[in-house]
Amino acid sequence: MIKWQDKFSVGYEIFDNQHKELIKIINSLEELIKDKDIHEDLLYDKINGIFSELLDYTVYHFTTEEEIFEEKGYELTEEHKNIHNEFVESVKEEVARFELGKNERVVALEIYNNLIDWLMNHILGTDKKYMNKLD
Ligand SMILES: [Fe+2]
Numbered sequence: 001m002i003k004w005q006d007k008f009s010v011g012y013e014i015f016d017n018q019h020k021e022l023i024k025i026i027n028s029l030e031e032l033i034k035d036k037d038i039h040e041d042l043l044y045d046k047i048n049g050i051f052s053e054l055l056d057y058t059v060y061h062f063t064t065e066e067e068i069f070e071e072k073g074y075e076l077t078e079e080h081k082n083i084h085n086e087f088v089e090s091v092k093e094e095v096a097r098f099e100l101g102k103n104e105r106v107v108a109l110e111i112y113n114n115l116i117d118w119l120m121n122h123i124l125g126t127d128k129k130y131m132n133k134l135d
């Protein structure tokens with residue numbers, strides 16, 4: 001479970017709020033994995049639901065960022081867009097590893113850890129670069 005911290009802020013409320021939402025979605029994944037009472041079939045369906053919510057929201061968030069980059073003529077727009085595209089592809093690849101009857105909880109936990117790593121690296125590395133540059 002990751003908790004939002006002020007140091008995650010990229011200086012724009014709209015993006016901070018969207019990042020908080022992404023964290024919320026990823027955290028809900030961990031909650032499900034930890035629920036030992038839930039049957040594998042239901043767990044599988046629910047986790048898949050979270051994955052599609054995550055992918056949809058990620059694409060929506062990246063689109064919001066990219067539109068503002070273009071509007072503001074942000075110098076690293078192309079570089080940042082490429083990183084977004086790679087990110088989406090990586091999430092899709094991870095999600096494709098998740099199969100019913102194949103260690104759902106173990107695989108989901110690995111995916112969860114990777115998602116957190118990527119998101120934190122993205123926010124603290126790539127996104128921080130646009131701080132004070134989109135005004
Ligand atoms: Fe970004």
